[in-house]
Amino acid sequence: MIKRFGLVLLLFLAACGQEQQDPVLTSELTSPVDVTLHWRPEAGAAGQVVEYANAADGEYTILEFSPSSRDTYKHPDLIPETQFYYRVRPFTGPPSATVDVTLPPGDEVPEIEGPDWTAAVKGGGGTHAVSSPESAAAGLRAEVKHANGILFTWEDRAADEDGYLIEVKPAGAADYRVAVQLDPDTTSYGVITLPDEKTATYRVRAFRFGAPSNLTHQTTGKV
Incomplete structure (x- = not known):
């Protein structure tokens, strides 16, 4: 012993x-x-x-x-x-499908009139664990609001995420970077872009730490 x-x-x-x-x-x-x-x-x-x-x-x-x-x-x-x-x-966590965005020229960010389209919107209700490929956000859309603003919307399919990330890969960049970290169940957010993001590819990711x-x-x- x-x-x-x-x-x-x-x-x-x-x-x-x-x-x-x-x-x-x-x-x-x-x-x-x-x-x-x-x-x-x-x-x-x-x-x-x-x-x-x-x-x-x-x-x-x-x-x-x-x-x-x-x-x-x-x-x-x-x-x-x-x-x-x-x-x-x-x-x-799995990323969504990607969207390519080319913004018009200009560097002004006009004041928002009416409802704040940049505010995060929660419309969750996903049923898939983040460990599952089915938890990837669906239907990602990008609406150009002005020369430096993009409204992103998507369907939340994750049930246990710690949050969402909006990821961007500017033209010529080697990899994606995180542009925004958002709360769980988010389905919409308006991004004010950086100067090197005039032409870029975007995706969103439900994630867990x-x-x-x-x-x-x-x-x-x-x-």
């Missing part, structure tokens, strides 16, 4: 040692006020959510929804002599 207990203890310690040696997330100070993160992407995830707080048990703020092709993030120009805690979380990674901690230096 003693020998068996000793073997179990050794295996447990070895597993703990492996976890400590091979964390999902690591970080480094690349200057006194710049932190660079590196992580191991989770297989099958749509990407990773990068988050930070100023205390280990503090309120975490999302820095970026990174695509699955990326495994690093630079957090620049931070407050000197301050603690920063980081974690990443995978997010999953996965479990957070290990925490990594850095304290910025003096400048």
